[in-house]
Amino acid sequence: MPYGLPRKIRKAFIVQALLASLAVLLGGYLMALVLKYGLLNALLHKEAEYYWQQHALSPGLAPPNTHNIRGYLQPAGQAPATVPEPLRGLAPGFHELRSSDELVLVDQQADERLYLVFQRSPAHRVVFWFGVLLILLAIHAVSWLTYRASSRLVAPVSWLARKVSLWDPRHPDAAELAPERLPPEVQGETRQLALALHRMAGKVTDHVARERNFTRDASHELRTPLTVIRMASDMALADSGLTPRLQRSLQRIQRAGRDMEAVIDAFLLLAREVDVEPQSELFDVGEVVRYEAANVEELLQGKSVQLRVLVEGNPMLMAPPRVMHVVVANLLRNACLYTDAGEVEVRVTAEQVVVRDTGIGMSHETLARIFEPFYRADGGRQQGVGLGLPIVRRLCERCGWRIELESREGQGTTATLHYR
Secondary structure, three states: OOOOHHHHHHHHHHHHHHHHHHHHHHHHHHHHHHHHHHHHHHHHHHHHHHHHHHHHHOOOOOOOEOOOEEEEEEOOOOOOOOOOHHHHOOOOEEEEEOOOOEEEEEEEEOOEEEEEEEEHHHHHHHHHHHHHHHHHHHHHHHHHHHHHHHHHHHHHHHHHHHHHHOOEOOEOOOHHHOHHHOOOOOOHHHHHHHHHHHHHHHHHHHHHHHHHHHHHHHHHHOHHHHHHHHHHHHHHHHOOOOOHHHHHHHHHHHHHHHHHHHHHHHHHHHHOOOOOOOOOEEEEHHHHHHHHHHHHHHHHOOOEEEEEEEEOOOOEEEEOHHHHHHHHHHHHHHHHHOOOEEEEEEEEOOOEEEEEEOOOOOOHHHHHHOOOOOOOOOOOOOOOOOOOHHHHHHHHHHHOOEEEEEEEOOOEEEEEEEOO
């Protein structure tokens, strides 16, 4: 290498390694003492103080019983029958029981006594992680001292680090790392790294965008099917026998489970690389529409709305069937939720699926924004369990389909899915 950077900085960091080793030994010992007799002592006192506050409000409140802390309460005027034998003779205060590997706080309020037991083994793990933190701080401190001596050697690396630290993780801008814009002093390994980062910047941008969209979509849309499953399960468990109500609840659980599978498949499709073809199979579009129409009938209960399904012929399609389920379900649910009277009609042809309703419709301004994330035409209405029109459009684009919306305020909306 022109500058032999690894060889030159090796000597400087040998001294750093020796000093860091000494700091590790000293820091680990001091941290063990501080944690055991300081932090854990304060933690148990805070836990006891909080328990006494809650106990004053609810006298029957049980002592704390968590993964790390076990509590025992000796009520006033009663023998300590529920308190383990090794704890009964302890006076109020903080104790270390080496025989049972426990840390114990005995706290007394009036005539009642609270025992809080903390296992030392978890404490040792905590000591380890606090020791690691102390080690890192010590290494950084020593590194600062050695940095002043080796700053000339690592100046190109520092320059590159500063440039990269200014990147927005969602939109990394590597324009300054272009070969023609690199400073003359950036040579050797640093120049190679800068060029590699410049080439990777475009791929990083695309990857982060997909990951961001997937996380946003999943967190936004998976809540509703899970809520349906949870509510249906609660209803089923509340009944002692297989009543008609229980049977309906179980059926809802089954449908929600299938819906969730379709949603997960759709999200995975959006998360994949664009050049990766989705898994497709031949399916009947009419069957998908009939199935989803049956699922949304409950949304029309109590409304004077007629749901009609018209299927022309037997349209077959080679595509991801669960994505079609998600898209059709969203369009149908939107139509049912925003229609209070009249009809919702679904027409399936060899080339498209048309969902027409006589609902509230949308203004021209609303229609122009309807594909924006989280934008809804009527925020006062109950939200459906679909993916939302912005994600539906992304799914259609991913599968080579096209979605169109036509609407007039007060007259209804027509959604057309072109799948050929």
